[in-house]
Amino acid sequence: MTAPTSPRIDQHPDIMALRAHSEETTATPAAQAVEALAVLCGVYLAASPWIVGFNGFTTLAINNLICGVAFACLVGGFGPAYERTHSMSWAALGLALWTIVSPWVVAGSAAFITPAIVSNVVVGIVACLTALALAGLGVNRARRL
Template sequence: MADVTAPTSPRIDTHPDIMALRAHSEETTATPAAQAVEALAILCGVYLAASPWIAGFSGSTTLAINNLICGVAFACLVGGFGPAYERTHSMSWAALVLAAWTIMAPWIVVGHVWVTRAGVSNVVVGVLGCLTALALAGLGARRARRGG
């Protein structure tokens, strides 16, 4: 009887290109600055999601729901950059749009917010979100320019 064995195919996760992408991604996200920016961005998203209850403006149900959805989306979006930074850094522009929306939302969603806890909270976390999204985009662009 002949021993018939199926040829084993190489695993995709050991492919040289995949391994090089992982090495570049780890190099980019391994710096303390990149880790700090990502952590701050995640904290911004978590705060935004919980801000109606932390800052005490849960009386505006529409804005509370808006902040909850935008905060979860922002935190998930920027949290996904770490494991696959080389492929996802360009999505930081989507995080920038969410952060910019956060700044404008009290006036667009509610329509009459002046200087209240909701307005101040959204503007502060929105500006921090914009800065962290721009920093994440800058880290990715710098990595790409270096020939990454």
């Protein structure tokens, strides 16, 4: 005896409408530019200890490497699966805020290296703005539904 066939969940009209709205939201040039800027922000954060020259401060360098890779992975996942991942932009915002305060928290008394502070604060602010913009795309999309 075979089980009764039921329609697949991915064929449900609500799911299909959600996907269509998500594709519409991320297809705009502005959304793609924000996502690209956010990914570049994460890549720069990961490489900043070697670009700026504070790789001698191992804990801060490792912190930036991990946070940068995590940020880039979080925001890089929005494009192909925005309908399931747009809420992760709040986690990206948390990482961006951590980036701003991390020179003082992680490096402690060694945090008085101006290039590291300036780099982390600037990239943290840009990352905050891009994460908020990506979160805003999800809010705007939800209002239009």
